[in-house]
Amino acid sequence: MTTLLPLIETPTDAPCCTPGAGGLDPERAATIARTFKALGDPTRIRLLSIIAAAPDGDACICDLTEPVGLSQPTVSHHMKLLAEAGLVTREQRGKWAHFAIAPDARGTIDAALDLALDLR
Amino acid sequence: MTTLLPLIETPTDAPCCTPGAGGLDPERAATIARTFKALGDPTRIRLLSIIAAAPDGDACICDLTEPVGLSQPTVSHHMKLLAEAGLVTREQRGKWAHFAIAPDARGTIDAALDLALDLR
Numbered sequence: 001m002t003t004l005l006p007l008i009e010t011p012t013d014a015p016c017c018t019p020g021a022g023g024l025d026p027e028r029a030a031t032i033a034r035t036f037k038a039l040g041d042p043t044r045i046r047l048l049s050i051i052a053a054a055p056d057g058d059a060c061i062c063d064l065t066e067p068v069g070l071s072q073p074t075v076s077h078h079m080k081l082l083a084e085a086g087l088v089t090r091e092q093r094g095k096w097a098h099f100a101i102a103p104d105a106r107g108t109i110d111a112a113l114d115l116a117l118d119l120r
Numbered sequence: 121m122t123t124l125l126p127l128i129e130t131p132t133d134a135p136c137c138t139p140g141a142g143g144l145d146p147e148r149a150a151t152i153a154r155t156f157k158a159l160g161d162p163t164r165i166r167l168l169s170i171i172a173a174a175p176d177g178d179a180c181i182c183d184l185t186e187p188v189g190l191s192q193p194t195v196s197h198h199m200k201l202l203a204e205a206g207l208v209t210r211e212q213r214g215k216w217a218h219f220a221i222a223p224d225a226r227g228t229i230d231a232a233l234d235l236a237l238d239l240r
Contacts, residue, residue: 023173026162032162036160039156040153044153
């Protein structure tokens with residue numbers, strides 16, 4: 001015996017979509033965006049890669065200016081943004097500031113991504 | 121019998137630092153920075169989080185404008201930047217464009233981070 005299953009009718013006047021959740025609140029979104037904005041500049045990416053590739057994972061500001069071809073004040077400004085975003089640590093040794101990739105840099109970025117991409 | 125080991129003398133006139141590696145080349149750094157620049161904006165972070173939180177992981181452009189309080193052309197522009205960075209996919213369904221988090225979005229970002237932070 002054949003049982004006829006009722007057809008589920010799709011209403012033709014239905015709106016195209018179901019409204020989604022509101023997503024992150026603006027303040028939290030701004031904090032997350034700040035972390036990524038620090039990474040969203042070619043010079044800062046180069047500076048990070050130079051520090052990451054340094055023999056002891058530590059680079060003096062005096063060694064960062066020449067590879068990127070910028071003045072020390074400009075490089076200092078870039079390093080300040082990276083430090084504020086929690087991506088590098090800064091240590092003053094005598095005359096020179098030394099920078100290292102922050103031990104939790106990757107964790108900071110991963111946590112920001114979790115919030116942006118995996119919120120359910 | 122005691123063997124005296126020679127002392128290694130540290131020259132006092134040594135420069136403060138050993139020069140580091142040159143880091144990423146400018147072109148590659150620019151590509152990586154573009155990915156992060158797409159994430160470096162509060163509105164785009166909110167748009168991503170709304171899409172990620174949508175019931176089917178899929179959001180119509182018509183549902184993205186109201187939560188962020190922006191016009192559809194402005195939201196479309198933000199979505200274009202996210203799509204170009206490989207962070208979302210776009211599918212046209214009739215009148216409306218629908219967006220989903222790209223399956224390899226996390227992989228794209230992780231690969232960029234590997235290059236920026238772990239180069240040795």
